[in-house]
Amino acid sequence: MTKFNENRIALIKRKTNETNIEVKVNLDGDGKNFIDTGLPFFDHMLEQLSKHSLIDIQLKCIGDLQIDAHHTMEDIGWALGKAINDALGNKRGIKRYSFNYLPMDECLTRCCIDVSGRPWLIWNVFLPGITIKKIETEIFREFFQSLSQAAGFTLHVENLYGTNTHHILESCFKSLAISLREAIKIDPQNSNNIPSTKGTLFGSN
Numbered sequence: 001m002t003k004f005n006e007n008r009i010a011l012i013k014r015k016t017n018e019t020n021i022e023v024k025v026n027l028d029g030d031g032k033n034f035i036d037t038g039l040p041f042f043d044h045m046l047e048q049l050s051k052h053s054l055i056d057i058q059l060k061c062i063g064d065l066q067i068d069a070h071h072t073m074e075d076i077g078w079a080l081g082k083a084i085n086d087a088l089g090n091k092r093g094i095k096r097y098s099f100n101y102l103p104m105d106e107c108l109t110r111c112c113i114d115v116s117g118r119p120w121l122i123w124n125v126f127l128p129g130i131t132i133k134k135i136e137t138e139i140f141r142e143f144f145q146s147l148s149q150a151a152g153f154t155l156h157v158e159n160l161y162g163t164n165t166h167h168i169l170e171s172c173f174k175s176l177a178i179s180l181r182e183a184i185k186i187d188p189q190n191s192n193n194i195p196s197t198k199g200t201l202f203g204s205n
Contacts, residue, residue, distance in 0.1 A: 008027040008028050009026045010087035011024045012024075014075065014079045016075070018071040018075065019062065019064070020062045021079045022059070023058065023083050024057070024059075025055055025056065026056040027087045030056070031051040033047050033050035033051070034057075035050070035058075037061045038063060039072065039135060041132060041133035042072075045173045049174075049176060053176075054181055055084070055181075059079075059080065061075070063075070069134075074143065077143040077144065077145065078150045081147040081152075081153075085150060085152050092193065093192065093194075094185065094186060095182060096114060096116070096201070097113070099111065099112035101175075104170060105164070109159045109175045110156075110157075110175065111178070112155075112156040113153055113156075115151075117200075121148040121149075121157075122156040123144055123145070125157060127169065128164075132165050132166060137169070144176075157176065159171065159172065
C-alpha cells in the first residue's frame with residue numbers, strides 16, 4: 001500500500017523474549033537524541049548517527065546482555081531501520097542516493113546508500129580488535145545488516161584504511177549518518193515526485 005507520512009515521524013515498539021525496544025525518530029530534526037541500550041559504547045555510536053544525520057532519535061532497549069550484545073544490537077538495528085522506513089512514508093521527493101568519504105584521524109571510510117526499498121548490505125570493514133568495551137566487534141556488522149533490511153536500504157560500507165578499532169567503527173557510523181542525511185533530504189527540484197522510473201520505492205514492486 002502506498003503511504004505518505006507528511007511529518008516524517010515514526011514510533012516503533014518491539015518486545016520479544018530477548019529484547020524490549022521502543023524507538024522514535026523524527027527525520028526532520030536537528031540531531032537531538034536520548035539513547036539507552038545498556039551498552040555505553042554502542043550508545044555513543046548511535047549518538048553519532050543521530051547528531052550527524054540530524055535525525056532526532058529516542059531509543060530505549062532492555063536486552064539479554066547477560067548472554068552477550070548480539071540480540072540487543074541486531075534487534076535495535078531492525079527497530080531503528082523500521083522506524084526510519086515508516087517515517088519516510090512513500091519516499092516522495094527524497095534525493096534517494098548519496099555517498100561520502102569520512103576521514104577520522106588515521107582512517108578513511110566510504111558509505112554509499114540507495115533508499116531503494118531493496119535491502120542489501122556490503123560490509124568491507126576489517127576491525128583489528130576482537131572486542132571493544134565488552135562488545136564483540138563482529139556484531140557491528142549484524143547491526144548494519146538488520147538496519148539495512150528493515151529500512152529497505154542498499155548500503156555499502158567500506159573502511160579503506162585504518163588501524164584503530166574505535167576510529168574505524170566511529171567513522172562507519174558517521175559516514176552512514178552523512179549519507180543518510182543527504183539521501184532522505186527533500187529535493188526541491190523533485191519534491192512532488194518519487195525518484196524512480198517504476199513510480200515506487202517499495203522494493204521490487
